[in-house]
Structures are given as structure tokens and as C-alpha cells.
Amino acid sequence: MSNYLLELATARRNGIPLGITSVCSAHPTVLRAAVRRASATKQHVLIEATCNQVNHLGGYTGMTPADFVSLVKAIAAEEGLERSLLIFGGDHLGPNPWRKEHAEAALAKARDMVEAYVAAGFSKIHIDTSMGCAGEPAALDDRTIARRAADLCQVAEDAANAAGLPPPVYVLGTEVPVPGGADHMLDRVEPTSPEAARSTISIHREIFAAAGLDDAFERVLAFVVQPGVEFGSENFVEYNPPKAVNLAGVLRDHGKLVFEAHSTDYQPEEALTALVRDGFSILKVGPGLTFAYRQALYGLDMIASELVPSYGTRPLVATMERLMLEHPGDWQGHYHGDDASLRLQRHYSYSDRIRYYWNRPEAASAVQTLLDALKGRSIPQPLLHQFLPGWATAGSNAEGILLNAVDDVLAIYERAIHQR
Structure with a gap:
């Protein structure tokens, strides 16, 4: 090894x-x-x-x-x-x-x-x-x-x-x-x-x-x-x-x-x-992989908001925003600017400080609620093209889309490390 x-x-x-x-x-x-x-x-x-x-x-x-x-x-x-x-x-x-x-x-x-x-x-x-x-x-x-x-x-x-x-x-x-x-x-x-x-x-x-x-x-x-x-x-x-x-x-x-x-x-x-x-x-x-995971997850959050009436309007994003505001230690000092800029960075920064929050029970519960909402549902291709255009052909399974999002990054590295 x-x-x-x-x-x-x-x-x-x-x-x-x-x-x-x-x-x-x-x-x-x-x-x-x-x-x-x-x-x-x-x-x-x-x-x-x-x-x-x-x-x-x-x-x-x-x-x-x-x-x-x-x-x-x-x-x-x-x-x-x-x-x-x-x-x-x-x-x-x-x-x-x-x-x-x-x-x-x-x-x-x-x-x-x-x-x-x-x-x-x-x-x-x-x-x-x-x-x-x-x-x-x-x-x-x-x-x-x-x-x-x-x-x-x-x-x-x-x-x-x-x-x-x-x-x-x-x-x-x-x-x-x-x-x-x-x-x-x-x-x-x-x-x-x-x-x-x-x-x-x-x-x-x-x-x-x-x-x-x-x-x-x-x-x-x-x-x-x-x-x-x-x-x-x-x-x-x-x-x-x-x-x-x-x-x-x-x-x-x-x-x-x-x-x-x-x-x-x-x-x-x-x-x-x-x-x-x-x-x-x-x-x-590291962060580049969880950035791709978050990117796909947020796309699915928007898809579920459009596809499942009982799901609500982007509840996953709302949960993560609340978590990061209640527990700011993992992003404060790393992000700078006014309130609007800080909010954008909390969710979309390349530094991906949001990765420190996914293992919290509230976040894990919100992710599971999203996956449950989409379980067994076929995601129409137009919705995938709207919110996850990079994975529009990845299939309609939400968990599969999350894995494919990370794997797309790993594939780039795979080609770089095994050059032909």
C-alpha cells in the first residue's frame, strides 16, 4: 500500500x-x-x-x-x-x-x-x-x-x-x-x-x-x-x-x-x-470536492421546491443559513465584507467553510428531508437543465447526482495523475 x-x-x-x-x-x-x-x-x-x-x-x-x-x-x-x-x-x-x-x-x-x-x-x-x-x-x-x-x-x-x-x-x-x-x-x-x-x-x-x-x-x-x-x-x-x-x-x-x-x-x-x-x-x-457536493445539493433543493409542493421553498438553504449564524465560529474571521457579501460567502465561497456544518444533526436532517422528498420521483430533464445543467444526463436519482457531482471533480484528477 x-x-x-x-x-x-x-x-x-x-x-x-x-x-x-x-x-x-x-x-x-x-x-x-x-x-x-x-x-x-x-x-x-x-x-x-x-x-x-x-x-x-x-x-x-x-x-x-x-x-x-x-x-x-x-x-x-x-x-x-x-x-x-x-x-x-x-x-x-x-x-x-x-x-x-x-x-x-x-x-x-x-x-x-x-x-x-x-x-x-x-x-x-x-x-x-x-x-x-x-x-x-x-x-x-x-x-x-x-x-x-x-x-x-x-x-x-x-x-x-x-x-x-x-x-x-x-x-x-x-x-x-x-x-x-x-x-x-x-x-x-x-x-x-x-x-x-x-x-x-x-x-x-x-x-x-x-x-x-x-x-x-x-x-x-x-x-x-x-x-x-x-x-x-x-x-x-x-x-x-x-x-x-x-x-x-x-x-x-x-x-x-x-x-x-x-x-x-x-x-x-x-x-x-x-x-x-x-x-x-x-x-x-478537499474543499473543491465538498464545494461540488454543495453545488449539487443546492440545485436539488431548488428542484424539490419546484417539484414537490409540500417541500417548501429551499428549506435546506434556510437551515444552513440559520446554522451558520447560530454557530459562526467556523466561518467568522475567514469571510469579510458587508452583510450581503458575508451571506454569499457563507454559502458559495471557494473556501467552502460550510463543509464544517454538514455533520451537524440539523444539517443532516435537512439533507435527508430533501432526499426523502425526491425519493422515487423522476426529475424531469428540463428541471435538471435549469438547476443542474452539468448533471442533466446523470439520471434522476438524487443520491446518484450527488455522487456524480463529486466524481466529476475526481475524474479530472484521475486524468492528470495517470497521463497517457
């Missing part, structure tokens, strides 16, 4: 553009769409959970790493996916969820989290210790970051050994886009400088060696760098290959490595294809 990830660098060295999509979501519809595609194509699927989303204390989903693995495995069994094709990854594992605490306390919780992830069967571990904790600078120096990364790596190695599991593969590096997207309009994003990338790799290699982690460092498959992609609330910055050519050139001196690209959501297919061609072989996507 994780051995497949190590083949990415081999393919790059041999001049074969090969990548993998990192599906960063805990939404059941997104997970099912990803697993169903893998089952149909017989290709590996990489499912990742983030430190805020899933951790040993529950995260914002309420799931521990073991819970998350159980959920995905259950979906995989239902979809007939061969177990060897399923890879679990842990994203941004480090002190980030507890960075308002002092470093000692935050790192202690990070150790417990890493141990729980590895013991649950996560075989790809992205260690991210780049953030300062209480009383520290927001951005730490490279050596402090590397020392903390080595500490968490040792925890992962010990956890795998104790559980009788194969040792994990690792992703390191600190220069990542803002998790979940930027909170402002973007004009441009500068790629990581080649000098910074080389320095990061060198310092981590040195400190891991000093900590007796040479063998673990041999299993580092990628470093996270900024290739020059990002999305904000209302726009995204497209990958510009000439600007990243010197950064991509760093890989010529590091034959066993590829780069991992975060925030690739909303990139057009040609940009994703170029990223893989240039050695950014791991493409992370």
Missing part, C-alpha cells in the same frame, strides 16, 4: 508522469465517490484525515483515527474495493489543533495523536510542526521545526513497531498554503524558492540522522512546497509552470523524492497535469 507511494519517485526518475490524488475529506458522500471510482478503475485511492478533523480527542467530526478507518473500510466493503488499493494518510499531524497552548502541552497531545493515527493503520504520515505555540513566533526556524518533526517521527516508528505494522512513509516540509484556503482576494502566489527547498531537505536529513532516524528518512517520500497555487474565498491562482521550473529542478538532486502540492482545489485539468509532470506528484484536494 504505502510502497505504491514510494514508486512515484521511481516513475518520475524514469520520465513517467505519475501522481496520486490525496482526498482530504471526512464527508461520507465524498468518501464513497472516491472509493467507488477506485473500485471501478482498480487504482489506488489515498484517503487523508487532517489533525483538526480527526484526532485522538475526536476532532471537529467527533471521530478518532480508528473511527475514521472503520468508516472508510465499511464504505470500501460496500463498494467492493480491494483492500490493498486503500491507503490512509494523516495530514498536518502536529500541534496545530492546540497551538494556543504552550509548546510542551501542545506537543504532548500531538504525540498522542500521531500514535493513534499509526496504530489505527494510517501508513502515510505528514508531519507538520511549522506553527508556533503560545509564547512562540508564528513561524518557527527550520531547525526547531525539524527537531520537533523528528520527535513525532520517532513516536510514529514506535507506534508501528508496537502494533506489528509496517513502518510508515512520511511527508515533511513546512511551506504550505493556508489550510482551507486564504481569506482574501489573491493576485499571485510565489513558489517556494529552490534555496529554501534545498535547505529544508538538508536540515531535516541532518537532524533525523542525529536522532537515529536514518531508516525513517529513507521512507520520506515527499516534501511539501508551494508550487504557486492557492484559492481564496472568491478566486484561485492557477499553476504557472515557468515560475516553478527552478523549484521543480531541485528534485534532480533528490532522486527518491517528489513534492506534495496542497490547495490544488479548483485548478483546471491542464494545470493539474502540469503539476504532476513537474514532480508535484501528490495532489491534495
Whole structure:
């Protein structure tokens, strides 16, 4: 499973553009769409959970790493996916969820989290210790970051050994886009400088060696760098290959490595294809998938309003607006402007902060009410063309339309990572 990830660098060295999509979501519809595609194509699927989303204390989903693995495995069994094709990854594992605490306390919780992830069967571990904790600078120096990364790596190695599991593969590096997207309009994003990338790799290699982690460092498959992609609330910055050519050139001196690209959501297919061609072989996507899910769901909400007299007028949207106003913590500070602008962003932003609300009971109930209203009903093609023109031929089954909406995004990534 994780051995497949190590083949990415081999393919790059041999001049074969090969990548993998990192599906960063805990939404059941997104997970099912990803697993169903893998089952149909017989290709590996990489499912990742983030430190805020899933951790040993529950995260914002309420799931521990073991819970998350159980959920995905259950979906995989239902979809007939061969177990060897399923890879679990842990994203941004480090002190980030507890960075308002002092470093000692935050790192202690990070150790417990890493141990729980590895013991649950996560075989790809992205260690991210780049953030300062209480009383520290927001951005730490490279050596402090590397020392903390080595500490968490040792925890992962010990956890795998104790559980009788194969040792994990690792992703390191600190220069990542803002998790979940930027909170402002973007004009441009500068790629990581080649000098910074080389320095990061060198310092981590040195400190891991000093900590007796040479063998673990041999299993580092990628470093996270900024290739020059990002999305904000209302726009995204497209990958510009000439600007990243010197950064991509760093890989010529590091034959066993590829780069991992975060925030690739909303990139057009040609940009994703170029990223893989240039050695950014791991493409992370999350909000872009739940954005497509929300887009289809809101279209169905309008269809049901027209088709089912007893359904009402867009009750799903009304429920989500009420939820987000009553519990603003997951979008306030990320969206800016007057009341009208804030309302639009709450529902339609590329940052897709609404994704934090779908697992709330009120939201789940509203979605189920929508699906029940459309169950057994044939949606006329003209209504599909009016409200969901992109999926007008996807069939009249509401749940199928939601899956197809997510799968359309995954299909773009599939073509980019398996170039012919």
C-alpha cells in the first residue's frame, strides 16, 4: 500500500508522469465517490484525515483515527474495493489543533495523536510542526521545526513497531498554503524558492540522522512546497509552470523524492497535469470536492421546491443559513465584507467553510428531508437543465447526482495523475 507511494519517485526518475490524488475529506458522500471510482478503475485511492478533523480527542467530526478507518473500510466493503488499493494518510499531524497552548502541552497531545493515527493503520504520515505555540513566533526556524518533526517521527516508528505494522512513509516540509484556503482576494502566489527547498531537505536529513532516524528518512517520500497555487474565498491562482521550473529542478538532486502540492482545489485539468509532470506528484484536494457536493445539493433543493409542493421553498438553504449564524465560529474571521457579501460567502465561497456544518444533526436532517422528498420521483430533464445543467444526463436519482457531482471533480484528477 504505502510502497505504491514510494514508486512515484521511481516513475518520475524514469520520465513517467505519475501522481496520486490525496482526498482530504471526512464527508461520507465524498468518501464513497472516491472509493467507488477506485473500485471501478482498480487504482489506488489515498484517503487523508487532517489533525483538526480527526484526532485522538475526536476532532471537529467527533471521530478518532480508528473511527475514521472503520468508516472508510465499511464504505470500501460496500463498494467492493480491494483492500490493498486503500491507503490512509494523516495530514498536518502536529500541534496545530492546540497551538494556543504552550509548546510542551501542545506537543504532548500531538504525540498522542500521531500514535493513534499509526496504530489505527494510517501508513502515510505528514508531519507538520511549522506553527508556533503560545509564547512562540508564528513561524518557527527550520531547525526547531525539524527537531520537533523528528520527535513525532520517532513516536510514529514506535507506534508501528508496537502494533506489528509496517513502518510508515512520511511527508515533511513546512511551506504550505493556508489550510482551507486564504481569506482574501489573491493576485499571485510565489513558489517556494529552490534555496529554501534545498535547505529544508538538508536540515531535516541532518537532524533525523542525529536522532537515529536514518531508516525513517529513507521512507520520506515527499516534501511539501508551494508550487504557486492557492484559492481564496472568491478566486484561485492557477499553476504557472515557468515560475516553478527552478523549484521543480531541485528534485534532480533528490532522486527518491517528489513534492506534495496542497490547495490544488479548483485548478483546471491542464494545470493539474502540469503539476504532476513537474514532480508535484501528490495532489491534495478537499474543499473543491465538498464545494461540488454543495453545488449539487443546492440545485436539488431548488428542484424539490419546484417539484414537490409540500417541500417548501429551499428549506435546506434556510437551515444552513440559520446554522451558520447560530454557530459562526467556523466561518467568522475567514469571510469579510458587508452583510450581503458575508451571506454569499457563507454559502458559495471557494473556501467552502460550510463543509464544517454538514455533520451537524440539523444539517443532516435537512439533507435527508430533501432526499426523502425526491425519493422515487423522476426529475424531469428540463428541471435538471435549469438547476443542474452539468448533471442533466446523470439520471434522476438524487443520491446518484450527488455522487456524480463529486466524481466529476475526481475524474479530472484521475486524468492528470495517470497521463497517457
